[in-house]
Amino acid sequence: MPGEDGGMATRLARVSIFALNLLLPPRCLGCGRLIEEQGTLCAPCWKGLTFIAAPFCVRCGYPFEFEAGEELLCPACLREPPGWDRARSVFRYDDASRGLILAFKYADRTDAARTFAAWLLRAGRELIEDADLIVPVPLHWTRLFARRYNQAALLGSALAKLSGKPMDPGVLVRKRRTPSQRGLDRNERRSNVRKAFAVPARQAGKLADKGIVLIDDVLTTGATAGSCAAALLRAGARSVDVLTLARTVLPRS
Numbered sequence: 001m002p003g004e005d006g007g008m009a010t011r012l013a014r015v016s017i018f019a020l021n022l023l024l025p026p027r028c029l030g031c032g033r034l035i036e037e038q039g040t041l042c043a044p045c046w047k048g049l050t051f052i053a054a055p056f057c058v059r060c061g062y063p064f065e066f067e068a069g070e071e072l073l074c075p076a077c078l079r080e081p082p083g084w085d086r087a088r089s090v091f092r093y094d095d096a097s098r099g100l101i102l103a104f105k106y107a108d109r110t111d112a113a114r115t116f117a118a119w120l121l122r123a124g125r126e127l128i129e130d131a132d133l134i135v136p137v138p139l140h141w142t143r144l145f146a147r148r149y150n151q152a153a154l155l156g157s158a159l160a161k162l163s164g165k166p167m168d169p170g171v172l173v174r175k176r177r178t179p180s181q182r183g184l185d186r187n188e189r190r191s192n193v194r195k196a197f198a199v200p201a202r203q204a205g206k207l208a209d210k211g212i213v214l215i216d217d218v219l220t221t222g223a224t225a226g227s228c229a230a231a232l233l234r235a236g237a238r239s240v241d242v243l244t245l246a247r248t249v250l251p252r253s
Contacts, residue, residue, distance in 0.1 A: 024038075026039075026040070028040070028042040028045055029041055029100060029109060029111075029112045029115065030042065030045035030048075030099060030100045030103075031044070031045055031099070038111070039111060039112065039114060039115040040115065045096075045100070048096030048097075049091045049092075049096055049100075050092040050094065050097075051090065051091045052088075052089055052090065052091060052092065052123070055072070057072065057077055058071050058072065058086070059073050059074070059077040059081065059082065059085075059086060059087070060074060060076065060077050060082055060086075060087045060222070061087045061088045061089055061219075062076070062077075062247075063092075063249060082222050082226060082229075083222075083226035083227075083229045083230055083233075083240075084214070084222075084226065084229040084241060084242050085239045085240060085241050086242070087219060087222070087225065087242035087243070087244070087247075088123050088124040088126075088127055088241075088242075089219055089244045089245065089247035090116075090123045090244070090245050091119075091245070092246065092247065092248075092249050093220075093247055093249075100112075101217055101218060101245065101246055104116070104217070105151045106147070110149060113155055113158040114158050114162075116155055116158070116245055117155060117158035117159040117161075118162060120155065120215070120243055120245065121162050123243070124213065124241075124243040127213050127241040127243055128159070128165060128213055128243070130211055130239075130241070131165055131241065132165075132166075132210040132211045132212070133167070133168055133206070133207070133210050133211070133212055133213070134156045134159060134163075134165050134166065134168075134212075134213050134215060135156070135168060135169070135171055135172050135213070135214055135215065135228075136152035136153040136155065136167070136172075136216070137152045137172075137214060137215065137216040137224060137225070137228055138150065138169065138172050138173050138174045138197070139174060140174040140176065140177040141174075142177050143177065150169070152215050152216045152217060155215050155216075155217070155245070156169065156215040159243075165213070168203075168206060170200075170203060171199055171200075171203040171206050171207060171232075172197055172198075172199055172228060172231060172232060173197065173199075174197055175195070175196060175197065175198050176196055178192050178193055178196050181223070181224070189223035189224075190221075190223045190227075192223070193223050194227060196227055197228045197231040198231050199232065199235035204235045204236060207232060207236045207237045208236040208237075209237075209238045210236075210237050210238055211239045211241070212237050212239065212241070213241050213243050214228055214229065214240055214242045215243055215244070216242070216243075216244045217244060217245050217246065218244055218246045218247065219242060219244040219247040219248070220247070225242045228240075229242070
């Protein structure tokens with residue numbers, strides 16, 4: 001009977017999870033300590049994260065310390081609007097979240113992608129609902145060869161499965177290998193990634209009048225996102241929103 005088949009499938013799934021937990025005990029995505037469930041955080045790591053919620057700048061997602069009215073822009077966006085439409089992030093990039101990001105990016109914690117994608121879906125639901133296509137920020141092929149995976153593409157793929165929106169990692173490429181952005185100021189970062197990204201001519205048709213959600217791990221000054229957005233918009237995209245796991249939050253006057 002259909003009900004019996006469904007019950008058997010559920011029991012088999014539970015047995016499989018139990019067996020997997022015996023072979024590979026669940027560990028916190030942040031600190032690595034043993035926990036009860038795969039793909040989650042221990043209580044101290046969870047409490048350490050500062051999740052970003054309203055009120056925030058409607059353009060770049062910068063969090064405000066107090067409610068200041070709807071549709072409010074931060075001083076930076078008033079002074080110089082970014083090259084993309086909207087940006088949202090899950091949590092602040094700080095001492096508590098840095099290890100989580102770096103482990104995912106460099107230490108093969110690719111098992112975190114599904115959990116992170118669920119967080120991205122909650123933080124950027126409005127952006128995703130308005131989007132036609134998910135596009136990850138690409139790595140240069142030499143870095144992809146050395147690292148073996150692109151963390152933004154893993155996030156994008158997991159997010160596509162959860163949201164039902166298509167992802168295409170081939171519509172945007174990094175033309176040149178840029179030096180690390182670490183330690184550079186805003187202007188140096190912009191110069192470093194200027195015209196570093198492009199849409200291959202054979203891919204441009206996929207972007208015509210499409211709303212894009214650009215996926216990356218961290219939003220810092222927005223230089224990389226801006227350079228990617230410029231390339232996508234030149235190729236015919238209607239709009240580009242940015243969705244990241246984390247963002248730096250520095251004091252703004």
